[in-house]
Amino acid sequence: MTTTLIRDAPAVPVARIPLTTFAIGFGLSGLAGAWTAASPALGLPHAVSQAFWAVAAIAWVWLLVAHVVRGVQSGEPLLAQLRHPAQGPVASLAPVTAMMLAAQLFSHSPVAGWVLYLAALLASAVLAAFVFGFWFEGRLELAAMHPGYLLPTVAPGFIGADVAMKLGGGGLAWALFGVGTFFGVAMTAVAVLRLTFYGSLPDPLAPTMMILLAPPAVAGISWFTLNGHEIDPVAQAMAGLGVVLLLMQAGLLPRYLKLPFSLGFWSFTFPLAAAVVLTEQWLQITQPLGWRVLTGVLVGALTVFIGGVGVRSLSGGISH
DSSP states (O other), X not given: OHHHHHHHSOOOOOOOOOGGGHHHHHHHXXXXXXXXXXXXXXXXXXXXXXXXXXXXXXXHHHHHHHHHHHHHHHOOOHHHHHTOTTTGGGGGHHHHHHHHXXXXXXXXXXXXXXXXXXXXXXXXXXXXXXXXXXXXXXXXXXXGOOGGGXXXXXXXXXXXXXXXXXXXXXXXXXXXXXXXXXXXXXXXXXXXXXXXXXXXXXXXXXXXXXXXXXXXXXXXXXXXXXXXSOOOHHHHHHHHHHHHHHHHHHHHHHHHHTSOOOGGGGGGHHXXXXXXXXXXXXXXXXXXXXXXXXXXXXXXXXXXXXXXXXHHHHTTOOOO
């Protein structure tokens, strides 16, 4: 009888993997980018940065496969996740991470690099169109908004511009830079409005406030790529805005320190990595006293932090 009851018992439904896990590959790619930028200053062999890119690529592929497999097992529609106010915007990190990986693939196979980049760009455009189509239905409350809403447009714009220029697509790069600039201003304003007048974010979403640091950082990185790594008024403006937003993050540190560890901590990783990369580029251009040592300290501290988040994640320390 017991065997019959067990056989006839309904199966426990399997939930989809949260889309926020795509921040893992995104953060690891940011770390790889930081090591790539630091390598000339530290005199490191090319293999060092490539090892970090390999880890990021493995994580990206593993997450894509895991999402597909779990999605089939669960039977839940992906559409529900894409329309979720907290998870939906984060889906864009999957193709944006692919853009960064495409730049590395391009150095080994230009054709393969372009194919991956264009596929990622198309996926980003489709996701952005879907997200905005849903938002413009007018059913989304401002209180449900969080800084992660910058991701579907700002990240593909600036990061896509940076990669396009590295692949030799100058016209496409400038077009995407324009997209990133427009939405960087518009969506940051909405995010600041929400955070200022609609109450504090719940703990699981609080780390997304770090995303506000990303737009000036990736914009600065992209601008350096587009204008030949020359310091001009635009680069200085990006750097100034980045410093202000970094100080704002310092003001949020007491809130961050009280947060229980969660999957949302991966939201800290890429913005910090982007800020480190931009700082490394400034150090390499200006070369102040001790700039090589400072570069090593920055990339080392970033590695320790992201490594710590990774270890906590793997050890089952995720509470949300």
